[in-house]
Each structure stands twice: as structure tokens, then as C-alpha cells.
Amino acid sequence: MTSIDRRFFLRAGLTAAGGALLSACSTSESTTFVQPGGAQVRATETARRPGRAREFRLLAREGQADLGGPTVNTWLYGERLPGRPIRVQAGEVVRARLVNRLPQETTVHWHGLALRNDADGVPGVTQPTIPAGGEHLYEFTAPHPGTYWFHPHHGTQLDRGLHAPLIVEDPDExxxxxxxxxxxxxxxxxxxxxxxxxxxxxxxxxxxxxxxxxxxxxxxxxxxxxxxxxxxxxxxxxxxxxxxxxxxxxxxxxxxxxxxxxxxxxxxxxxxxxxxxxxxxxxxxxxxxxxxxxxxxxxxxxxxxxxxxxxxxxxxxxxxxxxxxxxxxxxxxxxxxxxxxxxxxxxxxxxxxxxxxxxxxxxxxxxxxxxxxxxxxxxxxxxxxxxxVRLAARTPDRTITLKLTGTMAKYDWAINGRTYDPKVIEAIRSGERVRLSFVNQSLMWHPMHLHGHTFALAGSGLRKDTAIVLPGKTLHVDFDADNPGLWMIHCHNVYHAEAGMMSLLGYEA
Incomplete structure (x- = not known):
């Protein structure tokens, strides 16, 4: 692993207005990573040949939700639970303005999409958090048809009412x-x-x-x-x-x-x-x-x-x-x-x-x-x-072992025995076939999610972005490194993730 060095923190800083730092550059081992809004990210987005833009407004707010009898105070996107679906066709551009009327900062993660890195919604990595009362414009091409969804990537907000479907339709269904x-x-x-x-x-x-x-x-x-x-x-x-x-x-x-x-x-x-x-x-x-x-x-x-x-x-x-x-x-x-x-x-x-x-x-x-x-x-x-959609047969150029560790009693969920540290990044290179080996050393199952890519399960080749890793088992998945940036890997149990079962991949510049 490599670590973003002190020079990066001095350069990026923490600002009262931004509320988060943008990860990007040098490491103590002199590794330079592709920045979330850097030239390689912009070039990859251009290569997607963005189509017409579709405008959306997301209002994150406190409100009441009728669950069909029980009425609860919660946080919502708009007036509905779940939020109103966003629908676009593959190749169209989502231009979604998030208006934050919550009592705390937030972000939006577009789950499952191979989108441009600076729209991925990971606070302190791809963007600053959106402060209470603030706004942020997400703009990205939706390259692949399919069933996706969006939700915050900040604290435990996912386990409120802040989620909605994102449906990317196939023009040649x-x-x-x-x-x-x-x-x-x-x-x-x-x-x-x-x-x-x-x-x-x-x-x-x-x-x-x-x-x-x-x-x-x-x-x-x-x-x-x-x-x-x-x-x-x-x-x-x-x-x-x-x-x-x-x-x-x-x-x-x-x-x-x-x-x-x-x-x-x-x-x-x-x-x-x-x-x-x-x-x-x-x-x-x-x-x-x-x-x-x-x-x-x-x-x-x-x-x-x-x-x-x-x-x-x-x-x-x-x-x-x-x-x-x-x-x-x-x-x-x-x-x-x-x-x-x-x-x-x-x-x-x-x-x-x-x-x-x-x-x-x-x-x-x-x-x-x-x-x-x-x-x-x-x-x-x-x-x-x-x-x-089957990945071409190819021997992995790089294997990254991710040991899933921790216990319910200590609630010390982690990857490779280390709780999440945004300064620690696994380096990969564009063009590589990368194998992730999820080795579950814990007594609980973990749904592991990779941002910005869809991997193939070794053996069957099944394409997924989130996969269950059973206790005591190892799951190998492969992906082609074709979407530059800084990308998160984490357990999609929101409490395991917040306890520390998250890590980062970074493309070398």
C-alpha cells in the first residue's frame, strides 16, 4: 500500500466552506495518483461520447414518511420514500443538482455506475461534503444500461430514507x-x-x-x-x-x-x-x-x-x-x-x-x-x-488481497486488519487486469462493493459490482482498470463500513 503524504494534506486542506478534502496526489513513496477531476478522468469521460443532458433536482430534506400506517420522521429525497426514480437512456448525461436541506452535510453516490470519478460522491476522496444549506451539481454520462440506485456516502445516512432508483434504459432493449x-x-x-x-x-x-x-x-x-x-x-x-x-x-x-x-x-x-x-x-x-x-x-x-x-x-x-x-x-x-x-x-x-x-x-x-x-x-x-458482457480471458496483471477482519464483539470491522484511512491507497495502473481476492477471516458475511467498475466473478465470469463474501470463504473477482481515479471498496453493511471496513484503490498517473 502507499500513503498520501503530508504535502497533499497541506495542499488540499480542510476549509470551512468545503467541509472535506480532495484526495489526489503525491505519496511518501513518490507515487502520483490520478486526480478525481484530472485530465485522464476528463479524457475517459469524453471517450464515452456523452449524449444529451437530462436535468434533475434532488432535495435532501427532513420530513415525514407514511409507511402504510406508521408515520415516521426521517430524511428523504423530495416527498417520497423511496425517492423518485431517475431515468435516462444509456449514453445520456445525468445533470443532477443536490440541494441540501438536511441538518448536516451529505453527498450522493451513484451505486454501480462506471461514471467519472469526480461524480462518485465519496467525501474527502472525490469531493468535499455538501454542507447543510449548500448545493452541488453532479454531472456524468450513464454509460451502461441497467438497474442502479443512489444514496448518501456520508456516515449512516443510507439507513434513513435517502435512496432512490436510477434506471438506465437500453435504447435497443x-x-x-x-x-x-x-x-x-x-x-x-x-x-x-x-x-x-x-x-x-x-x-x-x-x-x-x-x-x-x-x-x-x-x-x-x-x-x-x-x-x-x-x-x-x-x-x-x-x-x-x-x-x-x-x-x-x-x-x-x-x-x-x-x-x-x-x-x-x-x-x-x-x-x-x-x-x-x-x-x-x-x-x-x-x-x-x-x-x-x-x-x-x-x-x-x-x-x-x-x-x-x-x-x-x-x-x-x-x-x-x-x-x-x-x-x-x-x-x-x-x-x-x-x-x-x-x-x-x-x-x-x-x-x-x-x-x-x-x-x-x-x-x-x-x-x-x-x-x-x-x-x-x-x-x-x-x-x-x-x-x-463477458470479460475476455486474461491472466491478471495484479492481485490485491483484501482480508475482511473484525468481530461483532469488538466491532472492529476492517480490511487487512486496518480500519479505513483515506491516506492509504492500493495502487493500480490503467490497462491492467486486476484481481481482488476477498478473504473473509471473520464470522460474518460481507457484501463487498467496488466503486466505478463492474467486476467478473472468477470461474463463472458473472458481472457484478457488489458480491456476498461468506464467513471463512475467499471470493476472487477480476476487473479491467479502464476508469481512472480514486475508488472505494467497502462492505455495504453501513455499520460495518462506518466501523472501518473500507479501503481505496488509486490509478497511478
């Missing part, structure tokens, strides 16, 4: 379907049991009380008694979330609600169509600490895309989505009313919506568990990339 439905899955506690900041405080405070030694570093003070929900002493912790699919411990945080498109299971959103209609569902997991197992009662799903990139079509009963993952599926609708259920994996709760094709059909019960949830589940091993 090869799929045939009658309707499209964007489905955003979420776990929710904000304004009900507390705030995400209070959750992080509790998790880290508990860790500080555990001390050294004992199983998982529990120390002399015992861990809280396992319960299926929170306890009076630890109101935000879930100590009994277990899943074989996730290798054991399914998550840290207790959520009183799980949502589909901002609605609780007792007041579900209903999508209506005619029997026989072909429906495209774009699934997005916007949760902070929860994986969802998704199925549609009475139907099989045909998987067409993973994280925005096409796959060879595969039929499945269910799908598992870690935080930050997306899947597109096609389904031919039957006659009746059917539950779309997102089981909070290992957490004994669920989100749901309803698809209705017959007005007189009886609505499914709120607690119904479709048999498809326990049927065939298409995992990474069952999915192959479409030929058009």
Missing part, C-alpha cells in the same frame, strides 16, 4: 415485456426505535464494554442473551439472526419494519396488470444490515440481469439479495392475486407487496410465506454472464 415494476427493499428503524447514528453508537459502545479475550473477544462481560429481537438494554441489537445461506450470523441490527417501496407488510403496495402480462421486475436491496430472500407466490422468475449487467436467462423460485445488490427478473403473470415476499434472511420478518391480475381475487394474507421461498434459489454458481 432486447427484452420483450408489457410492464415494468421497480421494487426497492429496505429495513427500517429510523423514527421508530431510534436513528442510525444511535444504532452505531450502541454497537460500538457495547464493543467497548466487552474487553479482551474470550470467544470472539467477548471478555469478562458476557454478550447479551440471544433474542429474536432487541432487548431493553440493547434496543438496536439483534442477537439471534441466523441463516445457513449467509453462513451463520445474518446481521447485527434489529429493525421493527421491513419495506417494499416504503410500505410495511400490513399495507402493501399493489401492482395491477392483466393475466398473461409479461412483467419485468427490477429488484434493489437498499437495506442497511439485511439480506432479503425474494419470491413471488405461484410463479417462477426468469433472471435476466445481475447488478445491471445481462445474464444468460435462468429460471428460479427465489433470489437472495445482499445490501446493494440488484436483480432483474421476468415473469408471466397468472390469474389472481399473488404475494411478492422479501424475507428478511435470518431475522424472522418480511416485507411484501401484491401483484393483482383479477379484481375479484382474494388478497393474500399479510403473513403468507410462499412455498417458492424454500424452492430453487439461483446463486452466483447458477448464473452466467451474457456473452456480450
Amino acid at each position: 432486447p427484452l420483450a415485456y408489457d410492464h415494468e415494476w421497480v421494487v426497492v427493499l429496505d429495513d427500517w428503524m429510523d423514527g421508530v426505535t431510534g436513528t442510525p447514528d444511535e444504532v452505531l453508537t450502541e454497537l460500538t459502545a457495547m464493543a467497548g464494554m466487552m474487553g479482551e479475550g474470550g470467544h470472539e473477544g467477548h471478555g469478562a462481560m458476557p454478550m447479551p442473551t440471544p433474542t429474536p429481537s432487541a432487548s431493553a438494554k440493547w434496543p438496536h441489537m439483534m442477537m439471534n439472526a441466523e441463516s445457513d445461506l449467509l453462513g451463520g450470523d445474518a446481521g447485527d441490527v434489529y429493525y421493527p419494519h421491513f419495506l417494499v417501496n416504503g410500505r410495511v407488510a400490513d399495507a402493501p403496495e399493489t401492482f395491477t396488470a392483466k393475466p398473461g402480462a409479461r412483467l419485468r421486475i427490477r429488484l434493489i436491496n437498499a437495506g442497511g444490515d439485511t439480506a432479503f430472500r425474494v419470491a413471488l407466490g405461484g410463479h417462477r422468475l426468469t433472471v435476466t440481469h445481475a447488478d445491471g449487467f445481462p445474464v444468460e436467462p435462468v429460471e428460479t423460485d427465489a433470489l437472495l439479495l445482499g445490501m446493494g445488490e440488484r436483480y432483474d427478473v421476468l415473469v408471466t403473470l397468472k390469474d389472481g392475486a399473488f404475494p411478492l415476499v422479501a424475507l428478511a434472511e435470518g431475522k424472522r420478518g418480511m416485507a411484501r407487496a401484491v401483484i393483482r391480475t383479477t379484481r375479484s381475487a382474494r388478497a393474500p394474507r399479510a403473513d403468507v410465506r410462499p412455498a417458492e421461498l424454500d424452492g430453487r434459489l439461483a446463486g452466483y454458481d447458477q448464473l452466467q454472464p451474457a456473452q456480450a
Whole structure:
């Protein structure tokens, strides 16, 4: 690894107006990195041949959200939960002005897009934070069609209501379907049991009380008694979330609600169509600490895309989505009313919506568990990339090993035993085939996300930007270094990331 040296900090500085420093230049080993707004970044953007610009305004604000009964005070983009989708065609330019009316600074990260580096939204790396009362213009080409989304990259703000879909349409769409439905899955506690900041405080405070030694570093003070929900002493912790699919411990945080498109299971959103209609569902997991197992009662799903990139079509009963993952599926609708259920994996709760094709059909019960949830589940091993997006065979020029370390007891989540330090950057070079080896040495699963690129899973070649790494397992992924800048790699469990499981890649200038 290399470190940005003291000269950089003196040059970049921390200004009261900017609120963050821009990472860029020299290291103590005399390595110079491509700057987020530098010439190489601008040249790469020009090579994308930007099309017409589409104007959008994002208002980040405090407000109330109706979850379908419970009404909560939270933070929102505009008036909706989730925020209103942004839609553009591949090759068009997104020109989005963020107006910050929150009580604190923020940024916007455009998750999954291979966009220009200075629009990536990482505070202190690609931009200063946007202060309360301030504005910032994001402008970038959306190069690849697919299902993406956007959210803050500042503190625990992601676990409030600040997220929305970003749909990049294919002007030469090869799929045939009658309707499209964007489905955003979420776990929710904000304004009900507390705030995400209070959750992080509790998790880290508990860790500080555990001390050294004992199983998982529990120390002399015992861990809280396992319960299926929170306890009076630890109101935000879930100590009994277990899943074989996730290798054991399914998550840290207790959520009183799980949502589909901002609605609780007792007041579900209903999508209506005619029997026989072909429906495209774009699934997005916007949760902070929860994986969802998704199925549609009475139907099989045909998987067409993973994280925005096409796959060879595969039929499945269910799908598992870690935080930050997306899947597109096609389904031919039957006659009746059917539950779309997102089981909070290992957490004994669920989100749901309803698809209705017959007005007189009886609505499914709120607690119904479709048999498809326990049927065939298409995992990474069952999915192959479409030929058009398969990376060409090539031996990696560089391998970077990223050990995922830490424990629940100490809450010391890190990469290679080091909590996030923006001065520490893994150097890569343009044109290289880079292999990332995620070695999970912890007892928890981690959905690992790479900014600015879509990688290929070694073996299958499946294209993704976020992938689950199970406890005790190693996942190798490859990508071509073709998008210069400074890019983050991190766990998409927002609490693991904020505890320190983040790192940076930098292109040598």
C-alpha cells in the first residue's frame, strides 16, 4: 500500500466552506495518483461520447414518511420514500443538482455506475461534503444500461430514507415485456426505535464494554442473551439472526419494519396488470444490515440481469439479495392475486407487496410465506454472464488481497486488519487486469462493493459490482482498470463500513 503524504494534506486542506478534502496526489513513496477531476478522468469521460443532458433536482430534506400506517420522521429525497426514480437512456448525461436541506452535510453516490470519478460522491476522496444549506451539481454520462440506485456516502445516512432508483434504459432493449415494476427493499428503524447514528453508537459502545479475550473477544462481560429481537438494554441489537445461506450470523441490527417501496407488510403496495402480462421486475436491496430472500407466490422468475449487467436467462423460485445488490427478473403473470415476499434472511420478518391480475381475487394474507421461498434459489454458481458482457480471458496483471477482519464483539470491522484511512491507497495502473481476492477471516458475511467498475466473478465470469463474501470463504473477482481515479471498496453493511471496513484503490498517473 502507499500513503498520501503530508504535502497533499497541506495542499488540499480542510476549509470551512468545503467541509472535506480532495484526495489526489503525491505519496511518501513518490507515487502520483490520478486526480478525481484530472485530465485522464476528463479524457475517459469524453471517450464515452456523452449524449444529451437530462436535468434533475434532488432535495435532501427532513420530513415525514407514511409507511402504510406508521408515520415516521426521517430524511428523504423530495416527498417520497423511496425517492423518485431517475431515468435516462444509456449514453445520456445525468445533470443532477443536490440541494441540501438536511441538518448536516451529505453527498450522493451513484451505486454501480462506471461514471467519472469526480461524480462518485465519496467525501474527502472525490469531493468535499455538501454542507447543510449548500448545493452541488453532479454531472456524468450513464454509460451502461441497467438497474442502479443512489444514496448518501456520508456516515449512516443510507439507513434513513435517502435512496432512490436510477434506471438506465437500453435504447435497443432486447427484452420483450408489457410492464415494468421497480421494487426497492429496505429495513427500517429510523423514527421508530431510534436513528442510525444511535444504532452505531450502541454497537460500538457495547464493543467497548466487552474487553479482551474470550470467544470472539467477548471478555469478562458476557454478550447479551440471544433474542429474536432487541432487548431493553440493547434496543438496536439483534442477537439471534441466523441463516445457513449467509453462513451463520445474518446481521447485527434489529429493525421493527421491513419495506417494499416504503410500505410495511400490513399495507402493501399493489401492482395491477392483466393475466398473461409479461412483467419485468427490477429488484434493489437498499437495506442497511439485511439480506432479503425474494419470491413471488405461484410463479417462477426468469433472471435476466445481475447488478445491471445481462445474464444468460435462468429460471428460479427465489433470489437472495445482499445490501446493494440488484436483480432483474421476468415473469408471466397468472390469474389472481399473488404475494411478492422479501424475507428478511435470518431475522424472522418480511416485507411484501401484491401483484393483482383479477379484481375479484382474494388478497393474500399479510403473513403468507410462499412455498417458492424454500424452492430453487439461483446463486452466483447458477448464473452466467451474457456473452456480450463477458470479460475476455486474461491472466491478471495484479492481485490485491483484501482480508475482511473484525468481530461483532469488538466491532472492529476492517480490511487487512486496518480500519479505513483515506491516506492509504492500493495502487493500480490503467490497462491492467486486476484481481481482488476477498478473504473473509471473520464470522460474518460481507457484501463487498467496488466503486466505478463492474467486476467478473472468477470461474463463472458473472458481472457484478457488489458480491456476498461468506464467513471463512475467499471470493476472487477480476476487473479491467479502464476508469481512472480514486475508488472505494467497502462492505455495504453501513455499520460495518462506518466501523472501518473500507479501503481505496488509486490509478497511478
